[in-house]
Amino acid sequence: GAGVSQSPSNKVTEKGKDVELRCDPISGHTALYWYRQSLGQGLEFLIYFQGNSAPDKSGLPSDRFSAERTGGSVSTLTIQRTQQEDSAVYLCASSLGVSNSNQPQHFGDGTRLSIL
């Protein structure tokens, strides 16, 4: 497809379980971002990948959160030992990621995560 693809669209799991969220960026986009949006709130930055550079993990809220990006394309966000406060919509975005910061980011439809 032409846009950012995320899966699953919805995920319901029990507290304490691990979850994996997947993001497939727009073809040709080298920069990939993960954000989360809690109900009625703005977007909170989590992690950023640019090409082969070390990711910017400064937004990850705890060591239960991790992400990887294989082959410079698909990314997986993993949340271990989920807690109820992890319930949110997890959004992935991608951009051309050239040397300046002016490239707009395009978002996928998100994964709505609910922790019971």
Place this chain on the structure above:
Amino acid sequence: QKEVEQNSGPLSVPEGAIASLNCTYSDRGSQSFFWYRQYSGKSPELIMSIYSNGDKEDGRFTAQLNKASQYVSLLIRDSQPSDSATYLCAVNKGRRALTFGSGTRLQVQP
């Protein structure tokens, strides 16, 4: 002080009127500015980007940037009920991840 501030609204305007959405930011080093539209239950959709002082027009939308005042705005002319959504202001401070405001909810009354 929040890094990017927006009035949460709702901002209510009649159909056909001009809607004016405002955003202020705290970091003078901010380099690029974006407006996203988010319908309820949907992901943010980019509608405007602006990088230098002044106005930028695209159809019914005009973005305005004043770096001296650390202020960016979005004007929507001839507002339509389909414009009813939350509008998110986003600022790039150079680390490439965006900092978002909490959004302004716009209601266009038919």
